[in-house]
Amino acid sequence: MALDNKYMLGHEIRKGAYGRVYKGLDLEKGDFVAIEQVSLQNSAQENLNIIMRQIDLHKDLNHKNIIKYLGSFMTETHLHIVLEYVENDSLANIINPNNFGPLPEPLVAFYIAQVLEGLVYLHEEGVIHRDIKGANILTTKEGVVKLVDFGVAMKLTEADVNMHFVAGTPYWMAPEVIEMTGVCATSDIWSVGCTVIELFTGVPPYYDLQPMPALFRIIQDEIPPLPDSLSPGVTDFLRQCFNKDARLRPDAKTLLSHPWIQSSRRVVLQSSH
Structure with missing residues (x-):
């Protein structure tokens, strides 16, 4: 047509x-x-x-x-x-059990590093994505990650105006978004943490619950439940992403220099040479 x-x-x-x-x-x-x-x-x-x-x-x-x-x-x-046009699937499709299933740590770090690079740029441009999740991360055949779907993205300057407008996808939502106490750039970082868990396990935290109870638990729990068998590096990375106080949560640029991201990036780069 x-x-x-x-x-x-x-x-x-x-x-x-x-x-x-x-x-x-x-x-x-x-x-x-x-x-x-x-x-x-x-x-x-x-x-x-x-x-x-x-x-x-x-x-x-x-x-x-x-x-x-x-x-x-x-x-x-x-x-x-x-x-x-991006030729490959979203990360959500790649980890579908009918495709490849959950991914190993170095590859998760390789993808998440690129998500963080994209967020550093967005946040410097004054844009919050507000819907970071596996389904909104596409990959090219060379393994380059592309953030898509700016349907609920907004300018940081509009954050106060939109404070009473909940947007995003429940299981990936930061506590301050749910409680409408102020969306900020680090709200995307909480979603990055949920996406890391999604890539390791196939589903985000609290996926066994209906959306409303899940939102309640996100607010109530100290941090979302972490999968077993994660290395100490990933665990530390996730604990930083899941700081309940958005002002104390590290920004994307800080997380790019996290040892887990750095060491796994080296592993991927070495294996590609």
Whole structure:
């Protein structure tokens, strides 16, 4: 199906924040792209305004670990958001038992280091992602990680305005997001900790509970339960991510120099030479 005389729409590749994402073909350059298709009929004007704000926020981002925004256009029925095409699956799909299952420590550190690189850039640009999880981390065939889905991302300057607006996915949510006491850049760091556990075990913390009891436990427990058999390095990394006080939680740049990330990165680099 041709769109706007510039793209052809192929098969669905994933669900986006606001619509379905399809593989697309750029008819001028022959490149593959990803096209998120948002129905204009089923979206309230308020949602469309939010989407246009997200596009505005996303379009200026430029970093190797952030999915590139390439443009957008309207047809009579849909808004189409054109993004960089990433050939491999999300980390959530990679750890699916039907694919590879949970990942070994050095590879988790290799992926998480890149997530942190992306977050250092976002936070320096004044953007909080607010929905870091395995499903929103895509990988290229070379193993480069790309953060996707800026559907609930926001500018740090809007954090106070949006304080009473809970966004994200329950099992990966930081306590301050649930309690609406102030979203901040380190709210993403809590989600990174949950993602580390997801990559080791296949599921985030509290996944055996329904969302509401899970949210209650996130607030009540000192830290989420940690999987057995983790090395002391990972355990320390997770304890730092899960500091209940967001102001005392390390930022992405600090965590990049954590010994677990550093040592595992060396292992991966050595094995690739």
